[in-house]
Amino acid sequence: MAALKRIHKELEALRKDPPPRCTAGPVGDDPFSWRGSIEGPPDSPYEGGVFELTIKRSSGQLFSDPNPEDPLVPDIANQFKTNRPKFDSMAKLWTQKYAKPGVQPNSSSSVADDSQSESSGSESDGQ
16 A cells, blocks of 8 residues: 555654654554654743644545655656656546556556556657
């Protein structure tokens, strides 16, 4: 699932380079529900405070509000930014191919493979 892959990527980045005075991580085994805290910055009215927060993410958010500036697959993000109609067409195709109930994708292919073959095909049709 792309949403889980994205969340795991974000969690790994947070673990490798956490923002100053901030913590966050999943609650138990639910990757869409996180808890975090932010320490009040020094020399501010918030100094000494620890502000607890709960973060609930919808997997739908990742589809409705993608972030092409921090992509899992740079080629797909580039297509999103430079050729949105083509991106939408490919997203629809991949949904049909990989995400419809009862449809079993070919285990030897991947979305990245489809993106590359579609990119090479677009050169020949002048798009």
